[in-house]
Amino acid sequence: MCTSKRFDKSYKIISNKEICAGYFELKVKADTISKYCYPGQFFMIDILEVFLRRPISIHCVEKGTISFLYSVVGKGTKILSEMGRSSGRVISRRGEGKDGCDEIKMLGPLGRGYGLTSNASSKFLSRVSFDSYGKKSYQKSGDIDFNPVIVAGGTGIASVHFLATKLSRKGILYYGVRSKKDLLCLDKFEKMGWKIVVSTEDGSKGYKGYITDVLSENLKDVDTLFACGPVPMLKKVLQIAKEKNVKGFVCLEKKMACGIGNCQGCAVKINGENKLTCKDGPVFEIKDVEL
Template sequence: MFLCYYFSSLFYPVLLERKDRDGYMCTSKRFDKSYKIISNKEICAGYFELKIKVDAVSRYCYPGQFFMIDIPEVFLRRPISIHCIGKGTVSFLYSVVGRGTKILSEMGRSSGSVISRRGEGKDGCDEIKMLGPLGRGYGLTSNASSKFLSCVSFDSYEKKSCPKSRDISFNPVIVAGGTGIASVHFLATKLSRKGILCYGVHSKKDLLCLDKFKKMGWEIVISTEDGSKGYRGYITDVLSENLKAGDTLFACGPIPMLKKVLRIAREKNIKGFVCLEEKMACGIGNCQGCAVKINGENKLTCKDGPVFEIKDVEL
């Protein structure tokens, strides 16, 4: 385990964007360094949005990718999906579920005139060390980037550099469960067309990012297991009625939800992509600890994914 952590800190040199032997686009660059924390706000009970100043690194981030975040007093880094990209910034949306995320939630947060001492860096600002961006995102899977992303190249976020897709038949449907909304929000900001968001959580207090999707003009379907808002039950119970022939499906959430999403998509012959959530130790494929079955072969979620085509995933 120590070797996994050690080697993950070594493999951060520039990697030029290229295609691997399977024809998939690989990430263009990844970095292993410390960054300043801009803010770390609790947006609702138990959920936080962490915003980091990364400068040029933001130009190399694709929807679906993630960073391995180094948390003080915790041995292994934590993989967290990219939630939002700004000019020179990257944001993460996460929930406090254990000791690691509890410590993370305390970094960079003010308490009166006192700033958390954890990870304190230059100029009195908290810093955090991260490795990334990592993995294949939605724009890095085969035949994907030019088909549905409004930005074929992410080297600039200026509007003049982002040609819109001419595929007028593209109708996106996003399915998110719990904190899976964090990953697909970044995706939604870069899709060439607006569509339907199907979002399932346990209770209305767990609903996140709805205002952001509304501002972007997305139609929203909500389900809660306790019936406190929207449909009472699972989001997969109402997914079929919101899918039609020709839609492109994007899904991120817990494995039980994804299993049902895959079954429904195949029954209705719907194409699309899923972003898998797996525990990771290194994030770059050295430890082999996040293997999944893809098209009859063992693949690594961190390196070959986390985004895979629906037709290939076996759960």
């Protein structure tokens, strides 16, 4: 069961900008709900002319706003990319807000994020600093043994960026994409002081090949690993982590119809049992995940 409050309502669109070819960042005004969001959680976003809502990870929460990073891959995300924009098709299921701003309906925040997993240790929680979550608060840790390593593939960078803003220590980001044109958010990680290692499959930027090849050569048993990306990448990450006895968490990307566990369509094998990515995850401990 998800442990945070969730809301099903419309939000004013502040901006919906194309940050590079085929990739957009949607920002909505969410003064009340933003304080209930945890890294790794997601929203089910309502899109006109599309029957099912689309699950999109929380990318950033700041000053009463929530941002989502997404790529245009089909009809739904194509329509989403046109919502709230000044030119072209102006669409919103709820019409326009009272002040003329377009609105978008969303359900969330949903799922268990980093630090909300059912068996996450208190030691891990003490190393994470969140703004607020109900009446709970976690102190920043100066533990020198905490060496965070983030591994991201493609738009998996979205949820781990939110995580990076809340971790009490800076670490290393390993980021793999197809080509340099698919690189996202590197400036944000640089401003936060993270070391960045990039790989591209075509060799147009950084190492040529897969980011997991670079990770395998550099991951140490004292690191704490956080990963999000496509399943083939995560399979390799899990293999490397288990071989090197590295603990951590992975955020799974699965197709979801409802986002709350009713449809049973996002099952995944966790510690020998069938669990639902949307309700029991999407974040799970590395040692428990079977892909």
